[in-house]
Amino acid sequence: MCPVLFQGGFVMKRIKLDQRLLAAAEFAEIGERVADVGTDHGYIPIWLRQNGIAPYVIASDINSLPLQSARANAEAYLTDGISFRQCDGLKGIAPGEADTVIIAGMGGENIISIIAGSGWDWSGKKLILQPMTRQAQLVEWLYDNGFAVTGESFAYDEKSSYRILKAEKKTEKKPRAAYIRCGFTYGRYGKEEKEKLVRALKGLKRSKNPDEAKAAEYARILEDIEDAYGT
Numbered sequence: 245m246c247p248v249l250f251q252g253g254f255v256m257k258r259i260k261l262d263q264r265l266l267a268a269a270e271f272a273e274i275g276e277r278v279a280d281v282g283t284d285h286g287y288i289p290i291w292l293r294q295n296g297i298a299p300y301v302i303a304s305d306i307n308s309l310p311l312q313s314a315r316a317n318a319e320a321y322l323t324d325g326i327s328f329r330q331c332d333g334l335k336g337i338a339p340g341e342a343d344t345v346i347i348a349g350m351g352g353e354n355i356i357s358i359i360a361g362s363g364w365d366w367s368g369k370k371l372i373l374q375p376m377t378r379q380a381q382l383v384e385w386l387y388d389n390g391f392a393v394t395g396e397s398f399a400y401d402e403k404s405s406y407r408i409l410k411a412e413k414k415t416e417k418k419p420r421a422a423y424i425r426c427g428f429t430y431g432r433y434g435k436e437e438k439e440k441l442v443r444a445l446k447g448l449k450r451s452k453n454p455d456e457a458k459a460a461e462y463a464r465i466l467e468d469i470e471d472a473y474g475t
């Protein structure tokens with residue numbers, strides 16, 4: 245049964261997040277104003293408000309249907325303190341409105357283009373990112389653009405494993421290839437990434453016209469993985 249809260253005499257249903265969304269939402273810190281970009285259903289903003297984490301949340305999406313669904317869910321869960329915005333990335337949100345920006349459930353390239361296209365000064369702000377694809381490319385891009393990964397967690401469901409990153413403006417040397425690819429801590433996620441690399445390398449070697457540069461890169465990352473984690 246769903247736990248209930250009482251707000252203004254009404255019974256408020258508690259929202260329950262799946263592991264992936266919970267891992268992202270849990271990186272938000274108490275008292276910080278949050279923008280959830282590409283909110284879709286709006287579950288993260290509702291959770292952040294119901295749990296007293298964020299005093300104010302902006303739930304934004306480029307499309308109107310997801311925003312309608314976010315609004316309807318916020319009403320169903322009797323959640324206030326959420327501003328709904330239809331905009332591309334951060335284009336309809338002023339930098340002074342949010343301390344933390346969450347971008348979850350999108351491809352790594354889309355996440356990069358939202359951060360890069362924002363024009364924001366990211367000093368003192370936090371990013372919580374959950375890429376569905378190209379996560380290593382995203383981590384590389386962060387380091388090449390003056391961010392560092394300051395937090396990392398993993399979530400799993402029956403379909404996939406997910407990497408959740410917290411990043412802040414901080415100049416740090418780019419981490420070794422193993423950490424970029426498999427994570428700073430090595431577990432199920434890292435092992436799966438290593439297996440993908442092994443399979444990709446085998447595929448390249450079997451191909452009639454192998455991409456030698458790619459094969460050399462994969463072999464180098466695999467060596468780094470063995471060296472970094474001893475596995």
Ligand SMILES: C[S@@+](CC[C@H](N)C(=O)[O-])C[C@H]1O[C@@H](n2cnc3c(N)ncnc32)[C@H](O)[C@@H]1O
Nearest residue numbers: 281282283284305306307310331332333348349
């Ligand atoms: C797969 S859903 C992920 C929803 C939610 N964040 C999650 O992790 O479950 C991606 C959402 O991002 C929105 N989206 C895609 N590109 C966007 C952009 N450039 N700016 C804002 N929203 C975007 C889509 O409309 C969609 O609702």
